[in-house]
Amino acid sequence: MRSFYGTDLPNGLMLGTALYPSPAILADAFRRSGAAVATVSLRRESGQDRAGQDFWTLIQGLGVHVLPNTAGCHSVKEAVTTAHMAREVFGTKWVKLEVIGEEDTLQPDVFALVEAARILSEDGFQVFPYCTEDLVVADRLLRAGCEVLMPWGAPIGSGQGLNNIFGLRAMRAHFPDVPLVIDAGLGLPSQAAQAMEIGYDAVLLNTAVAKAGDPVAMAEAFALAIRAGQLAAQAGPMEPRDMAAPSTPVIGQAFLT
């Protein structure tokens, strides 16, 4: 498995921390799945409400890598300022850089994304850009200093899986040495397995686990699927073909008609 800015992860599951029925279920989902990365964010909180402090204590207790996001940012300035604030609060150079450009699809504004990635990389951040599968944008992100790419599978929270499998395969083939993460849009473990089978290094998901009837069981299901897909990729999948090819030897077959 490729490393993420020099950090080797024990598995390919990056898990969000939002939308769970309770903090206890969130913690159990991490424990049962073994997810090694938790995405977090920053939001307004009054001085009297300490929910954010309690949340941070809970996350620290999980012993996972923390990946702060810039969710909800729509401009370079917002994203860069949020990243700086997150670095101070969470004590990490990692940032999941999101610059949203379109409200219905939560599609990234790739122009602002490249600019923000350049500014943050120059400032010592290790940027995980939420991007599309566009190869030209990907190349610009790498040139801006990114050493990881996180193309979407489908719009955030849609649960549709890998909408453009051709584009995602092309991205894998085009950047063989770059750690690639499917970020967003997965709904089922089979879709995560598919991402790993085509050679992706990790998947980042949240809603598919948190909104499942049993989030803890679903987290484990994703972990197993990711492991299966990763093993399959390492094992070297067969080439598909159009016509049947018998697997049982033809030579030596009895003539019984």
Add this chain to the structure above:
Amino acid sequence: MKIELNGAPLETSATTVDALLSEAGYDGAVVATARNGDFVPRAARAGEALREGDRIEILAPMKGG
């Protein structure tokens, strides 16, 4: 003076970001601050003067995807 704290109007006697944090009850909390859209690092809060009409953001850890 009148400022805006996390989007809500506030009359404050604090003159620095650091003093505002204490006045608003954030002592001991893990938060990050920004003034008029620019990040104010922890070490700079005591020297960051407030002005009439400033927009101050105090952000805390929160769940996220």
